[in-house]
Amino acid sequence: MLRRVAVSSLGLFIAVPLLLSAQTEKRGRKYTPPPPTCKITVIVTKGSTGKPVENAGVVFHPIDKDGKDGGNMELKTNEEGKAELDVIPVGDTVRLQIIAHGFQTYGADYVADTTTKEIAVKMLPPGHQYSIYEKHNDSQRGGEDEAPKPSDDSAQPH
Numbered sequence: 014m015l016r017r018v019a020v021s022s023l024g025l026f027i028a029v030p031l032l033l034s035a036q037t038e039k040r041g042r043k044y045t046p047p048p049p050t051c052k053i054t055v056i057v058t059k060g061s062t063g064k065p066v067e068n069a070g071v072v073f074h075p076i077d078k079d080g081k082d083g084g085n086m087e088l089k090t091n092e093e094g095k096a097e098l099d100v101i102p103v104g105d106t107v108r109l110q111i112i113a114h115g116f117q118t119y120g121a122d123y124v125a126d127t128t129t130k131e132i133a134v135k136m137l138p139p140g141h142q143y144s145i146y147e148k149h150n151d152s153q154r155g156g157e158d159e160a161p162k163p164s165d166d167s168a169q170p171h
Contacts, residue, residue, distance in 0.1 A: 051125035052099040053132065057090050057111055060135035065094025069113035069136070073098055076106040076122075101125045111136065 053073070057066040069090045075083035083105075088096040101107055103125055109132065111119040116136035123132060143149075 048102040048104075049128060050099055051101050051103050051105075051127060052097065052129045053101060053107065053123075053125065054130070055090075055096045055109065055111070056131065056133045057094045057096070057113065058133070058135055059116075060137045063135075065092065066090060066113050066116070066136055067092050067094065069094070069096075069111055069116075071096040072110040072112070073101070074108035074110070075101050076108060077102070078104055103128060109134075115139070 055071050057069045057071070058064060059066055067090055071088045071090060073086045073088075075086075077083060086098060086100075088098060090096045105125050107123050107125055109119075109121055109123055111134055113136055115138070117139055119134055119136060123130065
């Protein structure tokens with residue numbers, strides 16, 4: 014009996030240091046923490062009254078430092094006209110697009126250079142649509158050559 018106790022305690026003295034050394038050994042992949050992110054708050058208001066625009070579509074297109082498009086994320090504004098997103102890494106560029114019924118579509122690029130960013134957007138009513146069938150001054154023309162005019166005898170849609 015004494016012999017069994019001696020053998021088992023000898024086994025424990027050998028096994029315990031081996032187990033402890035195995036715990037200090039690092040295995041697997043090294044952990045890299047995620048990059049710090051920027052919390053972007055977009056506030057959408059009417060340009061004429063300053064009242065918040067509820068249920069406007071706010072689309073974020075993140076573009077990383079290498080110019081790679083990261084897809085898109087769409088949020089809707091709440092009753093205060095706010096939409097918040099906190100997953101854009103600091104240093105990346107965000108292409109912001111805002112779509113609201115009865116307003117011009119808004120779009121601009123912003124750099125997420127701090128941990129928090131607040132963007133205030135005033136939505137404008139739709140502008141006049143450009144038509145080649147109307148007379149325009151030279152400042153509205155896009156190119157050097159004037160577009161060909163339709164002949165009088167051809168039928169044009171009205």
